[in-house]
Amino acid sequence: MTEDTSRVDVTSGISGRASAARDLIALLTPLANLDEGPVSSRQSDGNPPFSERCRILSAIESLLLALVPDQPLYAAFHDGKVHDPLGGGAYAFREDLVGPLLAALVHDEDLSADGDSISRPKAPDALDIPNRPIVIHAGAQPNNSPHCGTLIVFCYAFAVAQAIRDRMHAMAAGAKVAFQPPPVRVEITFVDTAPVSGEGLEINGVHYQRSYRDTPGAATAWTGDYHEVLTLLSRWSGVPFTTAVQSDFFSNAAMPQLLDYLITNRHTLGRQLSPKHGTLALRAACPVPGCGLAEKHGRLNQYDTTPPPSTTTTITFYCPHHGPHTLALSNASPPAVTRRLEANAPTRNLLRSMAHLLDTTRHHIRVTGADYAGSYQETMLYRPLAEWAAATGLGRGRTPHILYAPLVVDWSGAKLSKSLYVREGGYDGMELLGTEGLASWRVLRDAEGEEGLRRVWGEVGRWVGDPRRVFRCFSVEYLRRVVVEGRGWEG
Ligand SMILES: [Zn+2]
Known part of the structure; x- marks a missing residue:
């Protein structure tokens, strides 16, 4: 039958x-x-x-x-007319994105780490040029060859760095007294503590993960692709870059102090940063050789703090195979201790911004995807930062500098998701439609060589040159013509 x-x-x-x-x-x-x-x-x-x-x-x-009756294709006809309408950010920054950013950095130099007004050494002719070196940050999970959303974030970081450098040099060239603007570089931080697919487990509703850095071979499987891209962008922009991993991030000199604040306020912050579990998602991998499991959401963590003056907090983590293991933290903890720690994305986001606000030797600008703009940052970053500044006085009067790269969206307006691509079958249609190169740098490179990346770089450069374009999304259909076919749109 x-x-x-x-x-x-x-x-x-x-x-x-x-x-x-x-x-x-x-x-x-x-x-x-x-x-x-x-x-x-x-x-x-x-x-x-x-x-x-x-x-x-x-x-x-x-x-x-x-x-193909069991996998129907839907036509998406359009007239090929490109609009860059004004509104919101596109309206406010249509003339210039770099100028207001530089002015904000100069403003920061008038404040100390705890928000007091300080007298900074002024550039000659009262130029609106910052004195401190500028670092443009972006991050990536090295769990596949970068897709065009990641390439766009990287291109945006280098393009903004280049635009800032060129603007400062142009301003300095117009000065009556010789003035050397500060250096600008890009720093890419790899989230090598992201979970490796298939290496995790769930016991009684509690999730455990094994991260890239604790899974032999996993962390290095794709990093060559990232370095290839970054090296090309650095060459084309003339902007140097550095890379970092999570142990570098947790080795920051301010980390013991910041962790102390987070742990002391973990009940409030846990609910803010993890509405689902209400706990601070701090992790440490099981130290037993060959294990490396970490409890993903920090739900089983126990915190024990000794009373002042010698305040030490012991965090007890739990491994489902080997039981509890501990890590003792104090304000004098060396990087060798804190570098073992891991955190989920909202906690990393908060710690990173706090560390950047406390740094009065360099400027930090974060570039990330537009899916983090709006409610995410307001709820999980700016509110906790405001509470931290009010409670400690640190970072008072300052907010992080974050630029949001346009999202690449599919036909329905959903962002082109790397994790869906990594999951088998997520984007079978892209291969059929000739857009698979947008989902993987390796595929794009094999088809077009470095010219494929050059096209993304050229396109993102157009957006930075006309900032209306960084306050909108770009569809896979739009980018197919630009990146895969090497033809532009009239607009
Ligand atoms: Zn274990």
């Missing part, structure tokens, strides 16, 4: 496809013979009438749907 039903479906699919193909052929045949066909079927300009064009489009849609 089951076999019969199956055969009927297949037959129906095939006959449906044949019927759709015949309909389209019937409409196309007169078009193919336009130069010979009867004059009555054409308009005076030689084009088929409007109603006929509509029927042709409809027939193309029908054929696409029936082409």
Whole structure:
């Protein structure tokens, strides 16, 4: 009975496809013979009438749907007209993105780490140029070859660094007294504490993960692709770059002090940073050789703090195979201790911004995807930062500098997701539609060589040159023509 039903479906699919193909052929045949066909079927300009064009489009849609019946394709026709409408950020920053950013950095130099006003050494001619070196930060999880969303974030970071450097040099060149602007570089931090797919487990509703750095071979499987991209962008922009991993991040000199604040306020911060579990997602991998499991959300962590003056906090972590293990923290903890720690994305985000605000020797600008803009940052970053500044006086009067790179979205407006791509079958259609190179640098490079990245770099450079364009999304269809085919859109 089951076999019969199956055969009927297949037959129906095939006959449906044949019927759709015949309909389209019937409409196309007169078009193919336009130069010979009867004059009555054409308009005076030689084009088929409007109603006929509509029927042709409809027939193309029908054929696409029936082409592979068990995986229908939907046509997405458009007129190819590109608009960059104003509104919100596009309106506010349409003339200039770099100038307001530099002014904000100069403003920071008038404040100490605890928000007091200080007298900074002024540049000659009162130039609005910062004195401190500028670092443009971006991050990446090295769990596959970078897709075009990641390439765009990297290109944006280098393009902004280049624009800042060039603007400062232009300003300095106009000064009466020689002045050397500060250096600008890009720093990419790899989240090598992200979970490796298939290495985690769940016991009684508690999740455990094994991270890239604790899984032999995993962390290095894709990092070569990232370095390849970064080296090219650095060469084209003339902006140097450095890379870091999570142990570098947790070795920051301010980390013991910041962790102390987070742990002391863990009940409030846990609810803010992890609405689902209400706990601070601090982790440390099990130290037993070959294990490396870490409890993902910090739900089983125990915190014990000795009273002042010698305040030490012991965090007891839990491994499902080897039981508890501890890490003792104090304000004098060396990097060798704190570098073992890991945190989830919102906790890293907060710690990073706090550390950047406390640094009065360098400026830090973060570049990240626009999916983090809005409520995410307001809830998980700015509110905790405001509370921290009010409670401790640290970072008072200052906020992080963050630029959001345009999202790459699919036909429905959803962002092109790396994790969906990594999951088998997530974007099967991209290969069929010729857009697979947008989902993997390795595929793009094999097809187009470094020219594929050069096209992304050129496109992002256009956005930075006309900042209306960084306050919108770009579709896979748009980028297919620009990046895969090497042709631009009129706009
Ligand atoms: Zn273990």
